[in-house]
Amino acid sequence: MSELSGKVQTVLGLVDPDQLGRTMTHEHLTMTFECCYFPPPPGDEEVAENPFQMQHMHWLRQNPYSCHENLLLQQETGAVRDELLAYRKAGGGTIVENTTTGIDRDLPTLKQLAKDTGVHVIAGAGYYVDSTHTEATKRMSVEKLTDIIISEVLHGADGTDIRCGVIGEIGTSWPITESETKVLRATAHAQTQLGCPVIIHPGRNPTAPAEIVRILQEAGGDISKTVMSHLDRTIFDDGELLEFAKLGSYLEYDLFGTEMLNYPYNLEVDMPSDSQRVKALAFLVKEGYDDKIVVAHDIHTKNRLTKYGGHGYSHILKNIVPKMLMRGISQNQVDKILIDNPKCWLTFK
Ligand SMILES: CCC(=O)NCCS(=O)(=O)O
Numbered sequence: 194m195s196e197l198s199g200k201v202q203t204v205l206g207l208v209d210p211d212q213l214g215r216t217m218t219h220e221h222l223t224m225t226f227e228c229c230y231f232p233p234p235p236g237d238e239e240v241a242e243n244p245f246q247m248q249h250m251h252w253l254r255q256n257p258y259s260c261h262e263n264l265l266l267q268q269e270t271g272a273v274r275d276e277l278l279a280y281r282k283a284g285g286g287t288i289v290e291n292t293t294t295g296i297d298r299d300l301p302t303l304k305q306l307a308k309d310t311g312v313h314v315i316a317g318a319g320y321y322v323d324s325t326h327t328e329a330t331k332r333m334s335v336e337k338l339t340d341i342i343i344s345e346v347l348h349g350a351d352g353t354d355i356r357c358g359v360i361g362e363i364g365t366s367w368p369i370t371e372s373e374t375k376v377l378r379a380t381a382h383a384q385t386q387l388g389c390p391v392i393i394h395p396g397r398n399p400t401a402p403a404e405i406v407r408i409l410q411e412a413g414g415d416i417s418k419t420v421m422s423h424l425d426r427t428i429f430d431d432g433e434l435l436e437f438a439k440l441g442s443y444l445e446y447d448l449f450g451t452e453m454l455n456y457p458y459n460l461e462v463d464m465p466s467d468s469q470r471v472k473a474l475a476f477l478v479k480e481g482y483d484d485k486i487v488v489a490h491d492i493h494t495k496n497r498l499t500k501y502g503g504h505g506y507s508h509i510l511k512n513i514v515p516k517m518l519m520r521g522i523s524q525n526q527v528d529k530i531l532i533d534n535p536k537c538w539l540t541f542k
Contacts, residue, residue, distance in 0.1 A: 198388065200541055201536075201540055202315065204314045204316050204358075205304065212286070214285070214286020214287060215285050215287070217287070217490065217509065218420060219291050219490075220288045220489055220492055221292050222266075222306055223269075223270060224266050224298070224299075224493060225296055229258055231457040232259060233260070237252070241259050242261075244260045244496075245495075250501065250502045253501075254453065254496060263495050264494060266494065266495055267299060268495075269500070277310035277312045279506070280312060280506045283510045286312070288506070289317070289535070290316050291491075293320055294319065294330075295322070295326065298350065300316055300355035303316055315358035317361050317362060318359070319342050319360045319363045322373065323366050326372050326376075335375050335378045338375055339386075343386060343387060345357045358539065359389065359392055360390070361422075362393065363376055363377060365393065367395075367401050368396070369396060369404065381409045381412035381413050384415055384419075388541050390418055390419075390420070392422060394422050395422065397459040397462065402421045402427060416442050420445050421442045421443065426456065426462055426465075431476060442485070444477060444486050448491055449490050449508060449513055450490045450508045451490075452464065478521075479521075483522075487530065490506060490509065514531075
C-alpha cells in the first residue's frame with residue numbers, strides 16, 4: 194500500500210480526507226487562456242481592447258474570450274488571495290485547481306496561496322487540449338506520457354517538488370485528436386498505478402463524454418474515480434444525460450456564474466442560466482445520482498472575479514446552495530455534493 198492510500202494530496206502535502214470540507218472541484222487560481230482567444234464581433238474591436246471600465250462589464254460577460262487582457266488570470270494573484278479568504282469565510286474548505294500543462298500551471302503560486310489563506314489547494318497533473326500540446330508532447334509515446342504524469346503526482350511538476358493530487362483537467366477537443374487520445378490512455382495507465390482521481394474536459398459535442406469514457410475504460414481507467422467536467426455546456430437532453438450518467442463517472446456542473454447568449458466555441462449551444470443548472474442538478478438527484486454530482490465555477494477569466502464585478506469563488510456557497518434547497522434538494526444532498534462526493538473522489542485508493 195502506498196503512502197498516498199487513504200489520503201488527499203494538496204500542494205502543501207498529504208491531508209486526511211475529513212479535513213477538506215466544502216470543495217469546488219473545478220477552479221483556476223492562476224492561468225492563461227490565450228490559447229482560446231476568439232475575435233470580437235465586427236464593430237466591437239475598440240471595447241475589446243478597453244475592457245476594464247464599468248460600462249464594459251456587460252459586454253465582457255457576453256464576450257469574455259474576445260479581450261486579450263481578460264484571458265490573463267495569472268496577473269490577479271492578489272485579488273485571488275482576497276477571494277480565497279472570502280471563500281473560507283463563506284464556509285469553503287478546498288479548491289481543486291485544474292490548470293494543466295499548456296495553460297501556464299504555476300505551482301509555487303498555488304502553494305503560496307494555500308499558505309496565505311488556509312484553503313486546501315489540490316493541483317492537476319497532465320495536459321490541456323491539443324492546440325496547446327507542443328511538438329515534443331505530440332511525439333511522445335503513451336508510456337512516456339504516463340511516466341511524466343506519474344512523476345507529477347509522486348515527485349512534483351514543472352521542476353518543483355510540489356506534487357499534483359489529481360490528473361486533469363485533461364483537455365480534449367471534438368473530434369478527439371490523436372495526441373489527446375494518447376494523453377487519455379496515459380491518464381488511465383497512470384490512474385491504474387496510482388489509484389488517483391482523474392478529471393476530464395470534454396469537447397463540445399453531446400457524444401464526447403461517452404467517447405472519452407470508452408477510451409479510458411479500454412486503457413484500464415477507473416471511471417468511478419473520474420469526473421466529467423462541463424456537462425452544463427455539453428449534454429442538454431435529459432435522456433442522453435441519464436444514458437451518460439449510467440456509465441458511472443462523477444457528473445460535474447462547473448460553469449456556475451457563467452451566463453452568456455452566444456457561446457462562441459459552439460454557436461449551437463445555448464449556455465444555460467444558473468437556474469437551469471440547478472434544475473439539472475435537481476433532476477439528477479431525483480433520478481438517484483446524488484452520490485455522483487460535483488459542482489464548481491471554473492473561473493478562468495478576470496471578469497469573473499469580484500474585483501471586476503464578477504461572482505467570485507463563493508457564488509455557489511452564497512447564492513446557489515439556497516436555490517438548490519428551494520428547488521427540493523435536501524441539506525443532506527447538498528452536503529453530499531459539496532463535501533462527501535469530492536472527498537470520496539479525491540482520496541487515493
Ligand atoms: C481552462 C478552463 C476551461 O477549459 N474552461 C472550460 C471553458 S468551456 O469549454 O466550457 O467554454
